[in-house]
Amino acid sequence: MTHATDTTNDHAYDVVVLGAGPVGENVADRVRAGGLSAAIVESELVGGECSYWACMPSKALLRPVIARADARRVPGLRQAVQGPLDTAAVLAHRDDFTSHWKDDGQVGWIESIGADLYRGHGRLDGPRRVTVTAEDGTVTVLTARHAVAVCTGTRAALPELPGLPEVKPWTSREATSADHAPGRLIVVGGGVVATEMATAWQALGSQVTLLVRGGGVLDRMEPFAGELVVDALREAGAEVRTGVSVTAVERTDGTVSATLTDGTVLQADEILFATGRAPRTDDIGLDTVGLAPGSWLTVDDSLRVEGSDWLYAVGDANHRALLTHQGKYQARIAGAAIAARAAGVPLLETDRWGAHAATADHAAVPQVVFTDPEAASAGLTLAEAEAAGHRVRAVDYDLANVAGAGLYADGYTGRARMIVDLDREVLLGVTFIGPGVGELIHSATVAIAGEVPIERLWHAVPAYPTVSEVWLRLLETYRG
Template sequence: MTDTGTEAEQQTYDVVVVGAGPVGENAADRTRSAGLSTVIVESELVGGECSYWACMPSKALLRPVLAQADARRLPGLAQQVTWPLEAGPVLARRDSFTSHWKDGGQVEWLDSVDVPLVRGHGRLDGPKTVAVTTPEGTVERLTARHAVVLATGSRAKLPPLPGIDEAKPWTSREATSAQQVPGRLAIVGGGVVAVEMATAWRGLGAHVTLLVRGEGLLDRLEPFAGELLAKQLAEHGVDIRPGTSVAEVSRPGGTGTVSLTLGDGSTLEADEVLFATGRAPRSEDLGLETVDLEPGAWLESDDSCRVPGTDWLYSVGDLNHRALLTHQGKYQARVAGTAIAARAKGETVDTAPWSPAQTTADHAAVPQVVFTDPEIAAVGLTLAEAEAAGHRVRAVDQEIGSVAGAALYADGYTGRARLIVDEDHGFLRGATFVGPGVSELLHSATIAIAGEVPLARLWHAVPSYPTISEVWLRLLEAYRDGS
């Protein structure tokens, strides 16, 4: 499998993968399954951001909060539900989902698929070469016969505010791994991390203040999504302050109360402050300059996830900035792995859209769920995005609470659905659902968009009664009736 040189620090493989999060693991699994010897490099925990500081711990925190919210809408249960949640069991369950921040199980999986692990910081050292500085301080040089895959992800981006370094603010990592509920939590931002963590920590009893620079939440989604969410967060006791900026942070010694000076000169005090103000690529010390690429930048890739101008370097997941979502990164990794295997065999790679050879990454049907109360599920283009792209489209809206399944799901069910219909081609360009439990509607919309299923055919996809999915029928009827 492995060709070892005269020096133990030099080894050659078919494929070298840098980054052992879910994206890197999927790339390594796909190339190894194709018969290519593959090694993976990781500087932190095998399993990456998603397993320990993002998807898994955040959803473990949110699930009890959302279950409680559903229960409070049902007679017979509402009277039995107390608020806030008991934090201890919730945090303990969260810890179990992160394997208590130990990666032994993930390492066992790599062993089971015959992918060796090299621990340490890996950086490019010229074409097809990765130099890994191990925890012991030695340097191992890994050479790839066919491809190097960079799957190093992204990190939280902090604004350059006076006092921010000394204040030791939370980022998404601290927000998902904290062992105590803060009495007062200030959250700076209005995106997904901000609203999910506001939901989670408010449900655990924290007094949450949400400081939003813009005028609304989740500004990349349909406007009604942020509007419905803001209303519900406010009803749950979250103090939302739109049009608010932070000018300075003060917390001498990094302990005790943190004081925020706001843009209007007023101050806000909190026990912790979370800055959820964007992401930056983990590429600043990746050796990109050794292959004439810009360090610290997002690393662009084509639809087979290969970096333009190279025939051996691939960028997958957050690093290529196509979609900062774990499931999309894993999808890209499978595409990259399949393309690498085909090229290693001398085969022509099919780069056409919807490649049946699975060597092209689509970006027309990217799904996303925001796990808040209400849930928000979206895929494809918003109305504004579709119009900006030059498509002749029509938005079709429906109140989800009008269908029997929603009324049965919860008393006073409030939610909204929107389809973006391409009037020239007769298929969907986008879909958005807002309401309790709507995340389970999303895959049907993803299939409809990815498959370019004609609306005339969707009429024959009959939703079960009485379920929330009956909203699909109501949306099609609204389109037919011109409403």
Template sequence: MTDSRGSTEYDVVVVGAGPVGENVADRARAGGLSAAIVESELVGGECSYWACMPSKALLRPVTARADARKVPGLRQAVQGPLDTAAVLAHRDEYTSHWKDDGQVDWLDSIGADLYRGHGRLSGRRTVTVTDPDGESRVLTARHAVAVCTGSRAVVPDTPGLADARPWTSREATSAKAAPGRLVVVGGGVVGVEMATAWQALGSQVTLLVRGGGLLPKMEPFAGELVAAALTEAGADVRTGATVVSVERGTGPVTVVLEGGERIEADEILVATGRAPRTEDIGLETVGLEPGSWLSVDDSCRVEGFDWLYAVGDVNHRALLTHQGKYQARISGAAITARAQGVPLLETDRWGAHSATADHAAVSQVVFTDPEAASAGLTLAEAERAGHRATAVDFDMSGVAGAGLYADGYRGHARMIVDADREVLLGATFVGPGVSELLHSATVAVAGEVPIDRLWHAVPAYPTISEVWLRLLETYRG
């Protein structure tokens, strides 16, 4: 670990050493600026230890087995249960057993100084770090302070819930064994992914969704197909289910629903939303509200400030690791340009200082069985934005490559076309293996590729990518 105790002044001070903060520091160092980074937990952050990496390590065996069971000549060999202990051990390897030595070495390799402790803004361009021994040190930024503290799971104030020792996403991805019975509250990404994983790893899952369907931020068919697959896998999926109270002593937990039904389980996972980790980082010292999301411009500079940046989840633009890292690259380049006195408009090649993808081309994969993948706008979002939008749908079972991928392939594709400009505004795919289709959609949306040009992007036969040809044929009629 590098720790420049002889110097407390840097060009850039980054609060939060998750993947977003790491990338801000990296871009600042690449631009010739000095950088300090402050972390109160593990370097590498939520994604490395409690989110992206462990959750996908849990889910990959689930989807691989599901795919194999649909392949002739292989299905009989994979009818048994998953080796849960082996899956959890593999998960532990991908989290480096919750040790951050490798990430610390990487920070050292780029020349960023790491300060372990709790970082709080303490005035203009200053951050006070309190280390685990209670000692404090003030870091001063010549040019910028970047808040990259991420988000945390929200635990609703449902009577009895807080005292019931609920799981959040952290406990769900780091659990050492599969609970016999698991109640999952929430039908968003965390809820459906963890329901998928733990049902396959031996739990009896009950998924409770207050609204009318799963994955409410995606096209409706995505949630419908995922719900059907979870049900077939043995999970009890209930929509329109409102939890009114939770009870727990020293043993099982009891979930009480509106109407009086009681469901008993060994654990309860609450996956009902995220909140910014800004409640205790000194926002009040610079006139901002503790616990608030931070509004930023497209360079991720906080509105009303010339030195304060908020990057990643804390700005509430797109709560996804890859979008946060994208913002970090943008903001790091913008900080460097401003520090060097270079007008952004003169150096903004390829939009290097403007996070436009946050508005128009956000991509996301839900790693359930089947996978759900989307880029850009849904039909509802496009219409709300005032576009004259057309939805083009195709049943993916009609694609030759899909049938070869798996017997009885079930999936659906939709592209959203701007009828005035004839460019793609969005695309959604649901089905086994569709995550690898997504970047082509992201390129088409971000690049505003005309439909007439997409005709000449010829998909290889026989692959699932041939769905692009079928969508275009459907659009042309």
């Protein structure tokens, strides 16, 4: 049930969860499944960043963009989709996917699992103790018999630039919730948010200028992935400038002016800074338990904060993998570990791939960037594998030479790479870029997490004619 604040009584639970985003919801669900009582604290909308300002609205904006791009590559269909997107309809569809920024459904889900929701700002107040301050200032005290889980996520990190607060720049929140397409949009950054939002708003009618400090975009993937994304953005009409930074911004009569390191001044209607994330741990009482406010929380593989026997940090707050699906995975691991420790299990399964170890954070993290073309990866890049000391071989294949790709899209452009550990002959990483490759990445994740030997993968026959046939082509290339 949802509780009003209570100034007279403390409330005791087995587990108290700070943050009701997807990660916090899953921690609460898993500890409830383990027979423990749970309270969950949220100061904003239940469902968190993913539901209202990240995963769901961004993909709702991008899906029509990608569908139109794919349709334009199919002979006999491209003439039917030559007109502009109906931006108003796309935004309305986005609003439906965010439940119009109302959280009734998510609150109902929390109630359905038997957890108690407290609305307000939660702060640690010493070991196993949390205070919840409501909007009206009243305070409720929650105590945890076994664990407190910090699932507060991250916020956009803005650079320190003269005049930036007065400009009121977009962050990922404004970019995913805007009610119209600005005529001119400057996007600062080269990561996932920057490239996805540049893709979306360029297609929805904005003239986009993407400013990248480094030499390319998506620098945590194989270099060729970012190169193809940049090519596609430019082909779509966006301007992409690399090797530049913004040194100052100002807004005059509604127009934003951005001064760059090369002295150029750009003007736009809005400017989006997608320049990283910071942990939302600055005002949650970390100082009351001997930790630095505003810090990333270092955890072991059961997601327990190092040096503590009761405090857990799950999802973005521990900085292991800033991805919703990975945070939910961590939540399943943490919930199982908390329940096991509460039951007095003497030895948790924390060995490699054990039930209480978030091993995938190190070895098999999947990610899809929903640009056009899509970029998808799992595990390590070539550079990461070599830096880790593995003896490896990168095997590349041009996706245009796969029969299924040619059927999927006329003039299909894409590339695949797998990283083979030569000592064990298993995969350490896989990267795909091309239309529709997001649906290929789970097979790669299974192969990596399962440590499937190359000789066994040879017997995993891909259906013909599909884009998945690239697996056979990669293995043939490896065998020579």
